[in-house]
Amino acid sequence: MKALVSVKRVVDYNVRIQVKSDGSGVVTDGVKFSVNPFDEIAMEEAVRLKEKGKVTEIIAVTIGGAKCEETLRTALAFGADRAVHVKEESEVQPLTAAQALAAVFKKEEAQLFLLGKQAIDDDANQTGQMVAALLDLPQATFASKVELEAGKATVTREVDAGLETLEIDLPAVITADLRLNEPRYLKLPDIMKAKKKPIAAFSLTDLGVTPGAGLKASKTAAPPKRSKGVVVKTVDELIAALKGKGLI
Amino acid sequence: MQMTLEHQQIYDTTKKFVETELNPHVREWEKAGFWPAHEVLKKMGALGLLGISKPESVGGLGLDYSYQVAFAEALGFCTCGGVPMAIGVQTDMATPALARFGSDYLKDNFLKPAVAGEMVAAIAVSEPGAGSDVAGIKTTARKVGEEYIISGSKLWITNGTQADWACTLVNSAEGDRHGNKSLIVVPLDAKGIERNQKLDKLGQRSSDTAMIFLDEVRVPARNLIGVEGKGFSYQMQQFQEERLFLSASIIAAMERVIDDTAAYTRQRQAFGQSILDNQYVHFRLSELKTEVEALRALTYRATSELIAGRDAALLCSMAKLKSGRLGREVTDACLQFWGGQGYMWESSVAQFYRDLRLHSIGGGADEVMLGIISKRLGYGGKRKST
Numbered sequence: 001m002k003a004l005v006s007v008k009r010v011v012d013y014n015v016r017i018q019v020k021s022d023g024s025g026v027v028t029d030g031v032k033f034s035v036n037p038f039d040e041i042a043m044e045e046a047v048r049l050k051e052k053g054k055v056t057e058i059i060a061v062t063i064g065g066a067k068c069e070e071t072l073r074t075a076l077a078f079g080a081d082r083a084v085h086v087k088e089e090s091e092v093q094p095l096t097a098a099q100a101l102a103a104v105f106k107k108e109e110a111q112l113f114l115l116g117k118q119a120i121d122d123d124a125n126q127t128g129q130m131v132a133a134l135l136d137l138p139q140a141t142f143a144s145k146v147e148l149e150a151g152k153a154t155v156t157r158e159v160d161a162g163l164e165t166l167e168i169d170l171p172a173v174i175t176a177d178l179r180l181n182e183p184r185y186l187k188l189p190d191i192m193k194a195k196k197k198p199i200a201a202f203s204l205t206d207l208g209v210t211p212g213a214g215l216k217a218s219k220t221a222a223p224p225k226r227s228k229g230v231v232v233k234t235v236d237e238l239i240a241a242l243k244g245k246g247l248i
Numbered sequence: 249m250q251m252t253l254e255h256q257q258i259y260d261t262t263k264k265f266v267e268t269e270l271n272p273h274v275r276e277w278e279k280a281g282f283w284p285a286h287e288v289l290k291k292m293g294a295l296g297l298l299g300i301s302k303p304e305s306v307g308g309l310g311l312d313y314s315y316q317v318a319f320a321e322a323l324g325f326c327t328c329g330g331v332p333m334a335i336g337v338q339t340d341m342a343t344p345a346l347a348r349f350g351s352d353y354l355k356d357n358f359l360k361p362a363v364a365g366e367m368v369a370a371i372a373v374s375e376p377g378a379g380s381d382v383a384g385i386k387t388t389a390r391k392v393g394e395e396y397i398i399s400g401s402k403l404w405i406t407n408g409t410q411a412d413w414a415c416t417l418v419n420s421a422e423g424d425r426h427g428n429k430s431l432i433v434v435p436l437d438a439k440g441i442e443r444n445q446k447l448d449k450l451g452q453r454s455s456d457t458a459m460i461f462l463d464e465v466r467v468p469a470r471n472l473i474g475v476e477g478k479g480f481s482y483q484m485q486q487f488q489e490e491r492l493f494l495s496a497s498i499i500a501a502m503e504r505v506i507d508d509t510a511a512y513t514r515q516r517q518a519f520g521q522s523i524l525d526n527q528y529v530h531f532r533l534s535e536l537k538t539e540v541e542a543l544r545a546l547t548y549r550a551t552s553e554l555i556a557g558r559d560a561a562l563l564c565s566m567a568k569l570k571s572g573r574l575g576r577e578v579t580d581a582c583l584q585f586w587g588g589q590g591y592m593w594e595s596s597v598a599q600f601y602r603d604l605r606l607h608s609i610g611g612g613a614d615e616v617m618l619g620i621i622s623k624r625l626g627y628g629g630k631r632k633s634t
Binding site for chain 2: 034070073077186188189191192195
């Protein structure tokens with residue numbers, strides 16, 4: 001069974017994000033990028049499924065400019081067998097991304113699409129859902145446990161009330177939550193092997209996707225600075241202070 | 249030195265390893281005066297971290313030294329100086345000569361297991377009567393039949409209480425101090441070796457350091473690295489890697505000390521403002537950051553020379569000298585800004601104040617570096633030959 005795993009290049013989670021002075025976005029020049037951590041978890045899960053013999057081939061896919069090849073190389077070092085690079089230098093909107101990923105999934109005749117529940121840059125949390133809708137496939141989002149057996153996937157999801165277990169037919173879309181697994185270290189020999197693994201490149205046009213422009217980001221602003229705290233001596237003082245701020 | 253994606257990935261894996269497998273234990277190891285070398289190196293070997301610039305035939309990656317520098321730099325994220333130093337002994341101090349000149353037998357039996365992390369290695373050069381003056385060592389090896397019989401003592405041996413073997417410099421003949429030496433792989437479980445004395449050091453407490461006595465120790469003659477009598481020149485060559493490793497491995501530590509100092513002084517109030525608000529303080533920290541960045545540039549340039557196959561001794565010695573001195577300057581200046589809190593044993597700045605002090609002494613003292621630099625530049629300082 002083929003598994004497709006999408007990986008997105010995002011600003012590294014350790015970077016202190018700075019908003020551009022004109023509010024048109026965040027500073028990305030000279031900033032470290034890495035694989036979206038949730039996608040890394042999805043990739044780890046695919047590799048584990050392959051190690052268990054449930055998956056036979058892992059294909060990593062990404063959408064973006066030339067720099068995104070690095071993201072694919074990292075996925076290949078993790079254990080993907082080959083990669084697909086959907087090349088697009090300009091900004092890609094969520095629906096366009098979902099259409100491109102759906103097209104790759106169809107083209108590859110994959111049975112399982114694994115990806116992070118969201119990317120840590122825009123936190124949109126919609127790619128997996130949209131791909132499932134576009135392909136009319138079952139979906140299980142926020143997975144904290146995945147088991148594959150005879151054309152079916154059993155997925156445990158973390159929901160507000162506790163744990164929910166879904167059984168879905170394959171092919172399907174599964175999005176990874178934080179506690180699904182802990183991604184391994186990249187082994188150095190695997191890093192070197194990844195250099196030689198194949199990457200196929202396509203444009204959006206090749207995949208029959210016309211970039212949409214449904215969303216427009218009007219402004220990016222930094223969150224308000226935390227104001228200084230006050231020390232209260234008694235519970236009465238605390239209640240008075242909270243009331244004063246209209247919080248209770 | 250060009251930082252490629254693979255450099256970055258090696259750096260990232262090393263950093264992640266340091267932060268998850270080393271840092272949570274540093275406090276405990278520092279207290280114990282010991283780190284579990286076998287256990288840690290085995291994990292590192294499994295990730296391929298111990299043979300980056302070693303040949304593929306011994307399980308290494310066969311990459312040039314710039315990748316090793318990326319590894320050394322990432323080790324600097326360790327919250328102490330002792331463990332990165334001890335790891336560096338395995339990767340860059342005890343093994344380069346063996347990889348370069350060792351026979352297939354030696355590589356199979358000692359280098360391969362060191363790259364896999366199954367054996368712990370040590371480098372035994374210094375002695376009670378000779379440290380920086382390498383040519384002045386007194387340990388002897390005399391060849392009797394198919395064996396060397398070694399007698400003498402070795403001092404300040406990192407990993408010394410737990411290493412499986414030591415790359416040992418000996419006098420294998422009388423005469424010319426630079427032409428009478430050999431490097432021999434000595435298994436440390438051999439009869440006649442005593443190494444129970446763990447040394448009590450100012451810093452680098454988690455790294456065990458030993459004095460090793462060799463009393464008529466019999467070692468097979470095939471444990472000789474390369475050619476008899478070439479030991480001094482092999483060791484001098486091996487020092488280039490050691491010195492670059494040392495320079496690269498404390499860059500991140502110095503940056504951590506400066507950043508920690510900025511964070512501490514930002515929240516510490518005195519005379520109605522934070523300590524950091526004083527221009528004297530933030531200017532000084534900015535200046536030190538600039539110095540560290542300059543050291544990084546020098547280290548990379550020395551690396552470029554080395555990987556281009558040119559004689560890099562001048563730049564490696566300059567980098568080593570600068571890193572040792574800067575380690576002292578950064579930690580001393582920063583400790584001052586911390587005040588009383590910095591003088592506390594467990595503060596991060598005190599940790600590196602102790603640990604980095606070694607860098608002006610070990611691997612060739614500052615004064616030895618100055619000697620090499622002066623000589624290379626033709627400024628004088630002819631060595632007395634005895």
